């Protein structure tokens with residue numbers, strides 16, 4: 001895809017991978033719109049990065065997703081790229097009765113929101129000369145970590161969904177990308193860290209973005225970044241190692 005001259009909506013732009021993509025695309029001169037639940041963060045980002053547009057939106061809520069899509073298409077009709085990035089990662093102990101609200105929340109944010117937003121934007125994107133939908137899945141789509149079974153299942157489903165979406169759009173100008181990150185040092189899972197200064201570990205987010213941008217620029221429609229490459233290629237063979 002062309003990495004300049006776009007108008008891009010990024011879900012979950014208040015931290016981590018979404019914020020890093022927002023900064024990188026902004027630096028390249030793209031128009032960038034981000035959303036998230038944390039209003040204060042959005043305000044700070046808008047102040048620091050002149051021209052980044054922000055919208056408070058909880059993508060868990062279907063009505064807010066519709067409102068977001070209408071707001072973006074009304075105010076930024078030139079929008080030609082959707083990055084489905086917002087996500088949460090929860091631990092789920094399957095040996096006890098699960099809390100359905102938690103399970104629904106994780107599935108709604110990680111899977112249903114990308115499906116719904118894609119469908120809300122699709123007709124709009126089809127009118128553009130060039131357009132893209134970029135889904136952020138995970139290396140864990142291919143090798144699940146057993147103590148976060150719902151998270152991994154949402155990412156495996158997002159991978160499958162992306163294959164179908166790419167097929168449905170193959171004769172159009174809308175390019176469909178999947179980027180599967182490895183472990184990247186972001187706020188993901190921060191709420192379960194004993195020490196709030198503890199890092200997530202893994203790849204530095206800037207290093208991740210540099211590699212991912214290369215794949216986007218070269219039209220590598222499915223890319224596994226860093227260590228996730230191994231997970232994509234070896235799949236089942238790595239399950240025992242990851243879960244030892």
Ligand SMILES: NC(=O)c1ccc[n+]([C@@H]2O[C@H](COP(=O)([O-])OP(=O)(O)OC[C@H]3O[C@@H](n4cnc5c(N)ncnc54)[C@H](OP(=O)(O)O)[C@@H]3O)[C@@H](O)[C@H]2O)c1
Nearest residue numbers: 012014015016017036037038059086087183184186187188
């Ligand atoms: N970091 C990793 O190791 C890793 C590995 C593989 C895949 N990923 C994927 O990468 C994506 C980004 O995660 P990250 O690592 O950058 O984590 P992060 O730093 O926690 O960022 C998550 C982003 O998603 C937003 N978000 C979460 N729930 C939302 C909701 N209900 N409505 C709107 N926005 C919401 C958050 O914004 P608010 O809190 O302001 O709402 C935040 O901006 C996720 O899909 C994640 O699964 C990450």
